[in-house]
Amino acid sequence: MRLVAKVKIEHTDLGGSFVKPQSAKDVEVALEHCERGGGVVLSVGLKPRPLVLPVAPPVALYGSRVHEGQLGLKFMRVKANPWDTASKCIQLSISGADPEALTLLRDRVNRVLLKHAGVGSGGSGSGGAGAPASGKPGVKPGLKQNRRPLAPRSLNTMGGAAGGPAPSSSGWGGGSVISLRSGPGGGVGPAASGFSLGAAAGSRAALASSAESSAAAVGGGEDLAALSDEQQRALQLVQSGRSIFFTGCAGTGKSLLLRHILRVLPRDTTFVTGTTGLAACHLGGTTINSFAGIGRAEGSLEALMRSAARGESLQRWRATTHLIIDEVSMMDGRLFDALEHVARKVRGSNAPFGGIQLILSGDFHQLPPVAKGKDAASQRKFCFEAESWARCVHECCFLSKVFRQADNEFVEMLARIRSGDCPRDKLSHLLRTCQRPLPVEDGILPTKLYTHREDVDALNAQQLRALPGEARRFVAQDAGSPDVLAAACPARRTLDLKVGAQVMLIRNISHRQGLVNGARGVVERFSESQNLPVVRFASGKVLTIGRERWTVASGGRLAAQRVQLPLDLAWATTVHKSQGMTLDRAEVSLEKAFEPGMAYVALSRVKSLDGLRILGSIAPQALRADAKVVAFYRKLRERQLAALGLDPAQFKTIY
Known part of the structure; x- marks a missing residue:
């Protein structure tokens, strides 16, 4: 395939010496088979x-900006000219190209790399990972899945194996990184599809060199919005070496701040984790349990110590200087204490958390730690109740500026629902106002938010069946553990689509164009060249959606990877899955809500009351706020105002 674009080429030798860049306009870029020696060349x-x-x-x-006609590739260890005596790193930036042609180029490069990695490329149509096959939902085409274990990944989600094996004879680090970014709600690096496939090839040289590839992915790409003053203060605290917990209402830019923080931390010794598989997958990281090497965290403290002090788990603990835990609000305080004890023991340091700088993010007013058993909810212990919290967390920053909603009255009402003290008359007014049908002028129906997965699946399947024509099935290209992917990856194993299907993005693609996690649209057609869905979004943009790549780590190794369309059916989704999304319109069903915070999470997904409809009543427990959480945020507010020399009694800000 060929396209014409503006190109910029930067050469760097392996020692890091910079070579003058070269730029040119109206250059033909072609992906073609090499006549001598086989293989594919650009x-x-x-x-x-x-x-x-x-x-x-x-x-x-x-x-991440392919839909704007921009794509970047970094070739590590190549000899570009006959006179080159040593390998170079060459970064190629393509701009001003046709977005659909560039998407095709990107996807074909992806497929070539997957073949090098030893992953099968079954499917039909245009072939390769995720290629669609026509047929009825439930009929699986003959795509053979590669179930072999993946090669070891680096100790770190961010870069090479710091503190790990000695460098190889080539002079490169001993670790590898498969992906720096995985999805919706934020990312480690700039590229929505940025990845290195060196490790999957299985050779020692490939494992070593892919660490450099990952470092390149962190450095550029996605444009990030500027930080507010309070976000900038949190970033400065992180840069000063302070362990920090930053929090705030929904839509206050926690994910944006986290992406800025990731850009300033050392790549080789920063580990990115989440408390759930979904949160971890969004960041391209691992679950905190997997990082720690403690599995399901069952058994005595001594048993957890033995598990953490083995092999790669021990190496990770000792290599870490910075540990990020996203959605820490969903971690039980007892687990936090256990991790702090393990960190001190395995690192041989009595400093809090073994001397590791912590960067914690979450909102305790949103979905709480998972409670098991009949009386488990009453025994729930939040992270801030952990005995070690006060000595481990030096600073707590509350982000107060809400970016998602512009209506101050709506923002205040959400804040009161969040803290569990919304007056009955205001709640009644909200229910009356938001029980009318929402307009459907653009043909994109409001997404229904349910509390139970079975309700979501039933409605999506029913609506898809009701559309005329045959469904096109997109089958993911998977490698590694199916169970891990099912639990952690937001992309489905199989995705059935038809013209007219309501869909939403499940990862950030372009912030500039508003193509973010939760952006909704409708499938208008399928492209002739690749049979990919062409989606008209609520913003009016019409784009061809190509495949993206997710990775899931487990125990310091790449446990699984999936290449699939970054779409899901959007007639309905769960409240849990919607956390972190921004929806233009939603119909919320909370009659079956079963835990505190559910009403706040669901209602705060939309930008304004004009885009909200409430179906039926709201279960009382969904409107409750835990008294311990309310007290925690009240003290946090008082400390922050006192630090500014202000009297808390003079302010009515609701936390």
Whole structure:
């Protein structure tokens, strides 16, 4: 395939010396088979001599702005010219290209790299990972899945294996990173599809060099919005070495702040984790349990110590300087204390958390730690109740500026629902106002938010069946553990679509264009060249959606990877899954709500009351706020105001 674009090429030798960049306009870029020796090459038609780059690991690929006609590729360890005596790193930036042609180029490069990685490329149509097959829902085409274990990944989600094996003879670090980014609600690196496939190839050289590939992915790509003053203060605290917990209402930019923080931390010794598989997958990281090497965290403290002090778990603990835990509000305080004890023991340090700087994020007013058993909810212990919390967390920052909603009255009402003290008359007014049908002028129906998964699946299946024509089935290209993918990856194993299907993005693709996690649209057609869905979004943008890649780590190894469309059916989704999303319109059903925080999470997904409809009543427990959480935020507010020399009694800000 060929396209014409503006290109910029930067050469760097392996020692890091910079070579003058080269730029040119109206250059032909072609992906073609090499006549000598086989393989696939990317030919860049420079004058007087074209640049020919082999498409083989290790390669980093940045695709977050492909819909704007921009794509970046970084080729590690290549000899671009006959006179080159040593390998170089070459970064190719393509801009001003046709977005659909660029999407096709990106996807074909992905498929070539997957083949090098030893992952099968079954399917039909255009072939390759996730290629669609026509047929009825429930009929699986003959795509053979590769179930082999994946090669070891680095000790770190951010970079090479710091503190791990000695460098190889090539001079590269001993670790590997498969992906820096995985999805909706934020990411480690700039590229929605950025990844390195060196490790999956299985060779020692590939494992070593892909660490550099991952580091490249962190450095550029996605444009991030500027930080507010309070966000900037939190970032400065992190840079000063303070362990920090930053929190705030829904829509206050916690994910944005986290992405800025990731850009300033050392890549080799920063580990990114989440309390749930879904939160971890969004960041391209691992669950905190997996990082710690403690499995399901069952058994005595001594048993957890023995598990954490083995092999790669021990290496991770000792290599870590910075530990990020997203959605820490869903972690039980007893587990936090156990992790703090393990950190001190395995690192041989009596400093809080063994001397690791903590960056914690979450909102205790949203979904709480999972409670098991009949009386477990009453025994729930929040992280801030942990004995070690006060000595481990030096600073707590509350982000007060809400970016998602502009209506001050709506913001205040959400804040009162969040804290569990919304007056009955205001709640009655909200129910009366929001029980009318929402307009459907653009053909995109409001997404229904349910508290139970079975209600979501039933409605989505029913609505898809009601559409005319045959469904096109997109089958993911998977490798590794199916159970891990089922539990942690937001992308489905199989996705059935038809023209007219209501869909939503499940990862950030382009913040500039509003193509973020939760952006909704309708499938208008399927592209002729690749049979990919062409989606018209609520913003009016019409785009061809290509495949993206997710990775899930477990115990310091790449446990699974999935290549699939970043879409899900959007007639309905669960309240739990909607956490972190921004929806333009939603119909919320909370009659079956079963825990505190559910009403706040569901109602705060929309930007304004104009986009909200409440179906039926709201279960009382969904409107409750835990008294311990209310007290925690009240004290946090008082401390922050006192630090500014202000009297808390003079302010009515609701936390």
